[in-house]
Amino acid sequence: MLIGLLIIFFIGKSFYNLAKKNNRHLLGYTLLGIAVYFCSQFVFGFLAGVVYLLSGFEYGYETEMVLALIGFVLGLLCVWLLHYLLKRNWEGNPKKRNDELLDG
16 A cells, blocks of 8 residues: 555656656646556556456466556556656757746
8 A cells, every 4th residue: 555655656756857847737747647557557457357357267366466566567667658758758849938928
């Protein structure tokens, strides 16, 4: 439980720092990173469940542990890929800041 909260914290923190560095919407990209982590795990779990139902494989405690580890790694891989793509895109196309605005 605590490990899951720490993972969510560090995912959110990395996306927050990336958005702050590139002058993007902080909360939106923080939540996007966390949502990608959970959605990738959900999609993997759904697909694994369908495969196990269709194959008739015996489902036990060991299988549950392996699926949890694979889901964890796949979730982190998807988050890393999104972070990498956003960073690469934002460094190539920086957001223009207009320092002449009075209400900035």
